[in-house]
Amino acid sequence: MASERSPLLQVENLRIAFATRRGEVTAVDGVSFAMAPGEVLGVVGESGAGKSLTGAAIIGLLEPPGHIAGGRIVLGGRRIDNLPAPEMRRLRGKEIGAIFQDPLTSLNPLYTVGRQLVETIQVHLGLGAAAARQRALDLLKEVGIPAADRRIDHYPHQFSGGMRQRVVIALALCANPRLIIADEPTTALDVSIQAQIIALLKRLCRDHGMAVMLVTHDMGVIAETADRVAVMYAGRLVEIGPVRDIVRQPRHPYTAGLMGSIPTIGGRRDRLQQIDGAMPRPGAVPPGCAFHPRCRERFARCLDERPNLLPAGGGAAACWLHAPAEAAAVPHG
Amino acid sequence: MADRPSATAEPLVEVADLARWFEVSPPFLDRLIERGSRRWLKAVDGVDFAIRRGETFSLVGESGCGKSTIARLVVGLDAPTRGSVRFEGTEIAGRSRDALKRIRRRVQMIFQDPYASLNPRWRVRDIIAEPIRAHRLARGTAAIAERVAELLRQVKLTPADGDKYPHEFSGGQRQRISIARALASAPDFLVCNEPTSALDVSVQAQILNLMKDLQRDLGLTYLFISHNLAVVYHISDRVGVMYLGRLVELTSGEDLFRTPLHPYTRLLIETIPDMAMSGRRREPVGGEVPSPLDPPAGCAFHPRCPFAAARCRREAPALRRHGAGLVACHAVEEGRLPPLAGSRNDDRSAIPIGGARA
Numbered sequence: 001m002a003s004e005r006s007p008l009l010q011v012e013n014l015r016i017a018f019a020t021r022r023g024e025v026t027a028v029d030g031v032s033f034a035m036a037p038g039e040v041l042g043v044v045g046e047s048g049a050g051k052s053l054t055g056a057a058i059i060g061l062l063e064p065p066g067h068i069a070g071g072r073i074v075l076g077g078r079r080i081d082n083l084p085a086p087e088m089r090r091l092r093g094k095e096i097g098a099i100f101q102d103p104l105t106s107l108n109p110l111y112t113v114g115r116q117l118v119e120t121i122q123v124h125l126g127l128g129a130a131a132a133r134q135r136a137l138d139l140l141k142e143v144g145i146p147a148a149d150r151r152i153d154h155y156p157h158q159f160s161g162g163m164r165q166r167v168v169i170a171l172a173l174c175a176n177p178r179l180i181i182a183d184e185p186t187t188a189l190d191v192s193i194q195a196q197i198i199a200l201l202k203r204l205c206r207d208h209g210m211a212v213m214l215v216t217h218d219m220g221v222i223a224e225t226a227d228r229v230a231v232m233y234a235g236r237l238v239e240i241g242p243v244r245d246i247v248r249q250p251r252h253p254y255t256a257g258l259m260g261s262i263p264t265i266g267g268r269r270d271r272l273q274q275i276d277g278a279m280p281r282p283g284a285v286p287p288g289c290a291f292h293p294r295c296r297e298r299f300a301r302c303l304d305e306r307p308n309l310l311p312a313g314g315g316a317a318a319c320w321l322h323a324p325a326e327a328a329a330v331p332h333g
Numbered sequence: 334m335a336d337r338p339s340a341t342a343e344p345l346v347e348v349a350d351l352a353r354w355f356e357v358s359p360p361f362l363d364r365l366i367e368r369g370s371r372r373w374l375k376a377v378d379g380v381d382f383a384i385r386r387g388e389t390f391s392l393v394g395e396s397g398c399g400k401s402t403i404a405r406l407v408v409g410l411d412a413p414t415r416g417s418v419r420f421e422g423t424e425i426a427g428r429s430r431d432a433l434k435r436i437r438r439r440v441q442m443i444f445q446d447p448y449a450s451l452n453p454r455w456r457v458r459d460i461i462a463e464p465i466r467a468h469r470l471a472r473g474t475a476a477i478a479e480r481v482a483e484l485l486r487q488v489k490l491t492p493a494d495g496d497k498y499p500h501e502f503s504g505g506q507r508q509r510i511s512i513a514r515a516l517a518s519a520p521d522f523l524v525c526n527e528p529t530s531a532l533d534v535s536v537q538a539q540i541l542n543l544m545k546d547l548q549r550d551l552g553l554t555y556l557f558i559s560h561n562l563a564v565v566y567h568i569s570d571r572v573g574v575m576y577l578g579r580l581v582e583l584t585s586g587e588d589l590f591r592t593p594l595h596p597y598t599r600l601l602i603e604t605i606p607d608m609a610m611s612g613r614r615r616e617p618v619g620g621e622v623p624s625p626l627d628p629p630a631g632c633a634f635h636p637r638c639p640f641a642a643a644r645c646r647r648e649a650p651a652l653r654r655h656g657a658g659l660v661a662c663h664a665v666e667e668g669r670l671p672p673l674a675g676s677r678n679d680d681r682s683a684i685p686i687g688g689a690r691a
Contacts, residue, residue: 278505278536
C-alpha cells in the first residue's frame with residue numbers, strides 16, 4: 001500500500017455539518033485518512049453513514065446547507081478545502097474526476113457524447129478542435145465503446161446503461177486526473193455489466209496510475225477492487241485497513257456484523273447474522289462510541305468515551321477493544 | 334426444511350404458457366402511411382412453472398427479463414396476453430375483480446420501494462387495518478386494534494408504532510410495515526418483488542430473517558423476485574432463471590448454484606463479485622442483454638453464448654428435463670456443454686465461460 005510514498009490525498013479531521021432550523025447538525029465527524037498515488041480506497045457504510053458526503057467534500061460538491069465545518073483536505077501537498085469557487089472548478093475534472101451512480105444525470109441529454117467530451121477536453125487541456133476530437137475518440141475506444149467513431153456522434157439516450165457509464169468514465173478521464181471519486185459507479189447496473197465496469201476501472205487505474213476513491217455499499221465490489229477499505233458508521237470512520245483484513249478478519253464489531261450479514265453463495269442457508277436496531281440519524285448520535293447501543297461487546301468505557309482509531313491488525317479500528325490496556329483485560333479473538 | 338408445514342405434491346400456484354406482450358407500434362396513421370406493421374414487446378413469452386405449498390420459489394434475472402411482469406400477472410394486477418395462472422386450481426388470469434375477491438385476500442404482494450408503497454398521509458395503524466376492514470376479517474374498533482397490534486409485533490415493531498406516520502421510520506422499518514400490511518389479510522401466498530433491493534445489507538439481513546421466520550410460523554408460500562443471486566441462494570427452495578421473457582433454467586436452489594447448466598446461469602454466477610477473495614480473476618463476459626423489442630432469432634442468448642452452434646441461431650430451445658432440473662439449451666441437450674470442473678468454491682477459473690477478456 002506504499003505508505004513510503006508521499007500521500008496523494010490527505011483528509012484530516014474532516015467535519016461536515018448542515019445548518020438546520022434546530023441548529024447545526026454534524027453529518028461527518030472527525031474523519032481522517034490518506035490515499036497513496038494509484039491506490040484504490042473503498043469507502044463502505046450504510047446509507048447515511050457519510051461516505052458520499054466525504055467524497056462530495058473532497059471534490060467540492062457539497063450541496064448547501066451542507067458545508068465543511070472543520071478539518072483540512074490536502075491534494076498533492078496543496079490545501080483544497082478552502083479554495084475559491086473558480087479555482088475549485090478548474091481543479092475539478094483536471095485533477096479530480098468524478099463518476100456517479102446514475103450515468104443519465106451526469107450527461108447532458110441535449111448534446112452528443114462527443115460534444116461533451118470535446119468540450120471537457122478543450123477546457124482542461126486547451127487542445128484544438130481536431131486534436132480534442134481525436135482524444136475523445138481514443139478515450140471512447142479505451143473504455144470499450146464498440147464502433148466508437150460512429151457512437152461519438154450519438155446522444156446519451158441512444159446508449160444502454162452500461163455503455164453510458166463507460167461514457168461517464170471516459171468523461172472523468174479526459175484530463176488524466178490523479179484522483180477519481182467514484183460514488184456507487186456500478187449500483188444501477190445489472191450484475192454482468194457490473195463485472196465489466198469493475199474490470200474496466202481496475203485496468204484504467206493500473207494503466208494510468210490513478211487513485212480511485214470507490215464509495216459503495218456493495219462489499220462484493222470492494223472485495224474485488226479495493227487495496228484498502230475505510231468503513232464508516234454514523235458519520236465516523238470506524239475502521240480502515242487492507243481489504244483482506246477487513247473482509248476476512250474485521251477488527252471493529254460493526255464491520256464484523258456488516259460482513260456477517262452479507263448472504264454468500266455456497267454459505268449456510270439458515271439465518272443470516274444480524275445487527276439489531278438501526279444506525280442513528282445525524283444529530284441523534286449517542287455519546288461515547290456511536291455503535292455502542294448495538295454492540296454486543298460494549299463495556300463501561302464505550303458508553304461515555306469516544307474511541308479514536310487505534311492500531312488493530314494490519315490497519316486501525318475506532319474501538320476500545322483495541323486500546324492496549326483493554327486488550328489485555330478483555331479476551332478478544 | 335423438515336419442520337415446514339409444507340411439501341405436499343399439489344401445487345398452490347400453477348403458471349402455464351404465460352405470456353404478456355405490450356404493443357409498441359407506431360400510431361395507426363403512421364403505420365398506414367409507412368406500411369409498417371404492428372410491433373410487440375414480448376416481456377413474457379411462454380413461461381411455465383408451479384409453486385408448491387410452503388416453499389420459496391424465486392425468479393432471477395437481469396432488468397428487462399420479465400420477472401416483475403410475471404409478479405404482476407400472478408397477483409392479477411395485469412392480465413396476460415396468453416396462458417393461465419391458477420391458484421389452487423382456480424383460474425385467476427383475466428377474471429373480474431369480484432370473482433377474484435376471495436383469492437385476493439389470500440394473495441398479497443410486497444414491493445421493492447417501501448417509500449412509494451405506503452400512503453404517507455395515513456397513520457401506520459390505518460395502513461395495516463385497511464385490508465382487515467376491506468375483507469371484514471375483524472369487526473369493531475377494539476378487535477381491529479388488537480389485530481393490528483399483533484401484526485406489528487409479528488414484524489418486530491411495537492403496537493405504539495401504529496400511531497406514527499411512514500416518514501418517521503427508516504427504510505427497513507417501512508419494509509416491516511409493508512410486510513405487516515401484506516399479512517393483515519392472513520394470506521397463504523406472498524409475491525415479493527425485490528423486497529430487499531433498496532435496503533442496506535445489514536437491514537436486508539434483518540428482513541430476510543424475518544421473512545424466513547414468518548414463513549415457518551405462518552406456513553407462507555413465497556414467490557420471490559430478485560436480481561441478487563446471493564439473496565436468492567439464501568432464501569430459495571427452487572429457482573427459475575429468466576432471460577428475455579423466458580425461463581432458461583429451473584431447478585432446486587442448491588443444484589442451481591452447485592451445478593449450473595445453462596450458459597447464462599453460469600455467466601450470472603460467474604459475475605458475482607468474489608467475497609471469498611480467492612484471488613481469482615473474474616472474466617467479465619462481453620455483450621449486453623439485447624433489446625426485448627428485437628430479440629435475436631433462435632436461442633435469445635446465442636449472441637453472448639460461447640457454445641452457440643448453427644442450431645442455436647435458428648431454433649429456440651424448449652425447457653426440457655435434464656437431471657434433477659429443467660433447462661432450455663441445445664448444447665446441454667446435445668451433450669456439447671463441457672461439465673463444470675469443480676464446485677464454486679474450488680478452482681473457479683475452470684468454469685467454462687468464454688467471451689471477451691478485459
